[in-house]
Amino acid sequence: MIRVSFIVLVSAGFAASTAVAHHSQAAFYDVESRTEIEGEVTSTRWRNPHVAFTVTVMGADGEEQWSVESNSLNALERIGISPDTVAVGDQIRIWGPRSKFDRYSMRAYNILLASGDEVVMMPQASTEQHWVDHELLAVTPPLENKDITESVEQADGIFRVWAYGRIRLINPELPLTVAAAAAKTAYDPVTDDPVMRCIPTGMPAVMDVTFPIEFVAQADDIVLRLEQWDTVRTIHMSGDPGAPDGQPATREGYSVGHWDGGILVVETSNIDWIFFDDRGTPLSSAVRVVERFTLSEDENSLHWQATTFDPETFTEPVVQEQTFTWEPGEEIKPYECAMAG
Incomplete structure (x- = not known):
């Protein structure tokens, strides 16, 4: 018989701001549109299945606490991005699709770092530069420096x-x-x-x-x-x-x-x-x-x-x-x- 008994009990807000299957992001994010936010990083989480940040944004009605997720830790390491790239206290800008379930959640495709450089966090989703008046950070994948x-x-x-x-x-x-x-x-x-x-x-x-x-x-x-x-x-x-x-x-x-x-x-x-x-x-x-x-x-x-x-x-x-x-x-x-x- 067909088995459909597996149920995971999580809230929609939690689901939208944590792990997402690697090729079903359209179920959680509005991939047809993009959102940009700017704020201070208040926490970071560099783990699989997805690296995540919390960012405090000053909105029209006061502070907004945003949950942001991006690529997996292993994928970021392979394109030369490390936990030193984004740290607590950094003032950053983030561009990417917004959550379908939580108004203060999104996925980071591109980040404008505190240094003023832009980094592409999810090249499998978007390789384009968003802030064209800033330098696009050229990271060196660790594999290129290996003795093969x-x-x-x-x-x-x-x-x-x-x-x-x-x-x-x-x-x-x-x-x-x-x-x-x-x-x-x-x-x-x-x-x-x-x-x-x-x-x-x-x-x-x-x-x-x-x-x-x-x-x-x-x-x-x-x-x-x-x-x-x-x-x-x-x-x-x-x-x-x-x-x-x-x-x-x-x-x-x-x-x-x-x-x-x-x-x-x-x-x-x-x-x-x-x-x-x-x-x-x-x-x-x-x-x-x-x-x-x-x-x-x-x-x-x-x-x-x-x-x-x-x-x-x-x-x-x-x-x-x-x-x-x-x-x-x-x-x-x-x-x-x-x-x-």
């Missing part, structure tokens, strides 16, 4: 760290059953999204990543490490389709792999997770996922294709794909998601 010799020498086929890709759906639209469509309609991201409690996502949604992944050979098996959520998947290379029988169901499921020429084929079942994606598409306990990881001829990219079978959710198999790229010197960082409180 060891990374190049240790790379062996798929066994290396891969930078994230961008997932896309091959089906024209999700072929939902009547029951699944009803469950998705009832989904409320403010109250039902597990991300709001730093609860890691399960298969196959966990593969919709915005951070690096790494394949590691471990005895006869393969370990797939995902930076996001500090997830570790074990791919059992016995090739025995009956291996999952009697194994407990987990968020990541039980994965059995084999090589088809140079392609790593992985079948995962025993998945104990309730959502296919971050938009409330349900999953049943019958879900099964078949992945194919294909290394490019020049070994600089890795194509991922996943086919999800779930007769209680989909009327036909659903196919997704993305391509990971190799950036020598990239590494898996601790994610350590932690909510405010």
